[in-house]
Amino acid sequence: MVEEAKRQTELEPILPFLSAINRLQAARWESPQVDLPSSSLLVGAIPDQVRSIRERLERGLKDKDKDKDKDKDKDKPGEDALQITAVVAARAAGATDELRETLTHWHDAYNGSLPEFPFWMKVPVDEATTALKDFAKFLREEIAGLKGKPDDPLIGDPVGADGLARDLAVEFLPYSVEELLAIGERELAWGEARMREAAREMGLGDDWKKALAKVKDTYVPPGQQDAYITEQAKAAIDFVRAKDLVTVPKLCEESWRITMINSETQRQVPYVAYDGSNILAAYARDDMKAPDKLMSMRGNNRHFTRLTTAHELIPGHHLQGFFAERHRSYRRTFWTAFLVEGWALHWEMTLWDQGYARSPEDRIGMLFWRMHRAARIIVTLRFHLGQMSPKEMVEFLIERVGHERLAATSEVRRFVSGGYSTLYQCSYMIGALQLQALQREATANGRMTVKAFNDAVLRQGPIPIELIRASLLGVALMPSSVPQWRFDQVKL
Numbered sequence: 160m161v162e163e164a165k166r167q168t169e170l171e172p173i174l175p176f177l178s179a180i181n182r183l184q185a186a187r188w189e190s191p192q193v194d195l196p197s198s199s200l201l202v203g204a205i206p207d208q209v210r211s212i213r214e215r216l217e218r219g220l221k222d223k224d225k226d227k228d229k230d231k232d233k234d235k236p237g238e239d240a241l242q243i244t245a246v247v248a249a250r251a252a253g254a255t256d257e258l259r260e261t262l263t264h265w266h267d268a269y270n271g272s273l274p275e276f277p278f279w280m281k282v283p284v285d286e287a288t289t290a291l292k293d294f295a296k297f298l299r300e301e302i303a304g305l306k307g308k309p310d311d312p313l314i315g316d317p318v319g320a321d322g323l324a325r326d327l328a329v330e331f332l333p334y335s336v337e338e339l340l341a342i343g344e345r346e347l348a349w350g351e352a353r354m355r356e357a358a359r360e361m362g363l364g365d366d367w368k369k370a371l372a373k374v375k376d377t378y379v380p381p382g383q384q385d386a387y388i389t390e391q392a393k394a395a396i397d398f399v400r401a402k403d404l405v406t407v408p409k410l411c412e413e414s415w416r417i418t419m420i421n422s423e424t425q426r427q428v429p430y431v432a433y434d435g436s437n438i439l440a441a442y443a444r445d446d447m448k449a450p451d452k453l454m455s456m457r458g459n460n461r462h463f464t465r466l467t468t469a470h471e472l473i474p475g476h477h478l479q480g481f482f483a484e485r486h487r488s489y490r491r492t493f494w495t496a497f498l499v500e501g502w503a504l505h506w507e508m509t510l511w512d513q514g515y516a517r518s519p520e521d522r523i524g525m526l527f528w529r530m531h532r533a534a535r536i537i538v539t540l541r542f543h544l545g546q547m548s549p550k551e552m553v554e555f556l557i558e559r560v561g562h563e564r565l566a567a568t569s570e571v572r573r574f575v576s577g578g579y580s581t582l583y584q585c586s587y588m589i590g591a592l593q594l595q596a597l598q599r600e601a602t603a604n605g606r607m608t609v610k611a612f613n614d615a616v617l618r619q620g621p622i623p624i625e626l627i628r629a630s631l632l633g634v635a636l637m638p639s640s641v642p643q644w645r646f647d648q649v650k651l
Contacts, residue, residue, distance in 0.1 A: 173216075173243060173251045173298075175208045176291075180258045183265050193269060195279040202262070202280065205287040209294045215241040216302065248302035249314050253577070255295040259288055309426065309451075313549030313568070315542060315575025323543055326581050330497055331623035332589070333642040336540055339585055342647060343536030346588060347559065350530035357526065360519040367523070371561045374523045375457040384442040384459065385417045388468050392438075395469035395510075402513055405474050405613040411481040415472050422446050427573045429458055429566040431467045433476040438468070454563040462524025466507060469515075470528075474613075475503035482617035490620030496583050498621045501590015504532055505598075508591055527561060532591070534560045535584035539574050549575050593624040596649035601631050 171177065179201050186193065219242035243251070266284045269276045299305045304312045318326075323336050354367035363370045379387045396412055399405055418437045420428060422444045432439040442459055443452035459467075469475055479502050483491070507528060516522040538555050541547035547555070549571050556567040574584055594616065601612045612631075619627045625644045629636050 169243075169247050170251055170254055172241065173212060173247070174254060174258070175212055176205045176287075177254070177258060179205065180262050180265075184261050187265055187268055193273070193276075195273075195275055199279040199283050202287050203283040205283075206290040209290040212241070213294060213297060215239055216243070216297075219243070220302065243302065245303045245312065245314050246316050248298045249305060249577075250316055252295045252298035252303065252305075255291055255298065259291040259295070262287060262291070307423075311572075313553070313571055313575060315549060316577055317543045317545050318581050320544055323540065323581060328642075330495060330582055330586075331625055331642040332497070333645065334589075336544065339536055339589065340540055342592070343533045343540075343585075343588065346533035346592075347530055347537065350526050350533060354523060354526050354530070357519040357522045368561055370519075370523055371527065374462050374520050374527075375460050375563075377462060377520065378456040378460040381443050381452075381456070384440060384464070385419060387461065387464060388417055388438065388440055391465050391468040392472050394465075395515075396473050398510070398513075398515060399474050403610050404509065404513070405478070405610055405617070407473055407478060408481065411478055412473065414481070415477045422451075425455065426569055427576070429455070429563075429569040430463070431459070431471050433471040433480075436477065436480070438471045438477075451565055454565040458563045458566045460524070462520050463527060465521065466510070466525050466528055469510060470503045470507060474506045479503070479617060483620060486618040487620035490622050493623070494621045495623050496580065496586035497590035497593065498624055498627070499590075500583070500587045501592075501594055501624065502616070504529075504587045504591035505594035508595055530560050531556070531562075532588040535574070536588055538571070539581070539584040542575060543581050590624060593646045596646040597624060597628050597631070599649055600628070607631075 183198060183201065218240035222240050223242055262284065266280065270280070303314055305314065320336065327334060327336070351367065354370070355365045358365060358367040358370035361370050361373070363373075392415070396407055400407060414436055416437050418434075418439050420439050420441055424439075425441045425444075428439060429441050431441065440459070441455060443455045447455065471477065476499075479499065507525065510516075511522075511525055511529075516525055534556055538547060538552040542549070542552060552571045552574065553564070553567045556562040556570060557564060560567075562570070573579070597616075598609065598612050601607045601615075602609055607615070615631055616627060619630060623642075624646075625642055626636070628634060628644060
């Protein structure tokens with residue numbers, strides 16, 4: 160593809176060892192024999208290649224510093240100097256790490272089984288591995304500026320309109336980027352209107368940000384967040400059982416745990432997350448600065464946490480994961496965030512409709528997250544379209560949703576870091592709206608109960624929601640079928 164070819168072309172001058180390592184790996188796949196003397200020379204050349212390209216990049220850095228104070232036309236970089244952007248440097252650092260792993264796997268495939276292998280390869284591989292590790296660190300820290308510090312720059316790699324269109328096709332969604340943006344704006348406006356209603360109930364007029372600030376101050380004291388999560392987990396389970404909304408097996412109810420995450424992890428996970436039967440909970444730590452402690456506590460206040468607990472545990476991700484391990488587990492090959500993340504937000508919407516909020520403060524806590532999911536669509540798609548910078552994304556989350564700055568920065572760092580698919584942040588809201596629409600279709604005219612619908616979705620596995628719809632509603636599919644369900648037009 161054009162975009163991927165362009166990215167590869169940008170990396171080739173920076174990674175002169177790329178083709179050599181790939182040739183070694185390809186030769187291992189094609190033939191059981193290995194030419195040890197030639198391979199030794201090939202790997203042995205890598206440290207010098209790294210040294211040479213690093214020197215050129217260091218000269219480029221020096222020339223770049225000079226250009227800050229001089230006319231660039233009068234002081235151009237030397238012919239041997241090489242300058243690259245922070246984005247390309249971060250991408251090259253990741254590629255270098257992958258190549259180092261490839262070299263390690265190649266080494267491990269022969270070492271210990273080929274008697275002459277250590278004689279020829281021990282020194283070259285050790286030196287090459289060290290050189291590649293140091294080079295990735297240099298690219299990441301010295302050029303990209305990513306040193307694992309709170310003030311690290313926010314660097315991402317937009318994929319462009321063509322990349323987003325390809326990803327939409329993979330996710331089996333018959334929508335354009337512009338249509339998704341419109342949905343995000345619509346849902347954000349809905350949330351703001353409900354926020355103003357709740358603020359009026361609190362006696363604060365239409366000033367929903369003042370109401371939100373008051374809600375944020377309802378945090379528990381340090382050391383009590385885990386107990387509060389346990390209390391709210393039980394409350395959510397009791398609620399969905401009393402309403403008969405979904406089956407909650409006793410073993411599922413008993414098999415989750417809480418892990419309080421450290422300060423470093425909170426740089427990218429400022430709230431809660433789910434990981435293998437564990438709810439990962441962020442809260443103030445003793446090694447944080449005082450302002451960061453307060454931001455962490457305010458961002459994980461009682462009313463926010465009441466909903467995030469249900470989202471991550473039951474009826475959200477923990478219940479989902481429990482069923483996924485027991486029903487159609489082979490479908491994990493087709494895993495899609497639109498079902499996985501959409502399921503948890505589908506429950507936030509269902510709890511809203513079922514009256515889970517006990518007060519306007521509870522509603523504000525629920526609305527904050529719903530607005531956040533809508534904002535995720537807007538900021539991430541505009542970022543990948545080149546219409547919004549990471550800094551602008553942070554400000555949008557602060558101004559339009561009401562995030563604390565620390566949390567907004569952490570969220571954007573995660574959004575743009577490349578650890579997630581381009582559409583992952585859209586999947587929460589879009590997947591939830593798909594499930595809500597499908598529920599309306601499936602329960603129309605008494606075809607299914609709400610509980611039967613939710614139980615059926617849990618047993619389908621993490622496949623695209625339009626395909627779950629085909630299964631539940633008996634829609635015929637062919638190998639040539641293309642996505643065509645317009646979920647936002649379901650009005651039953």
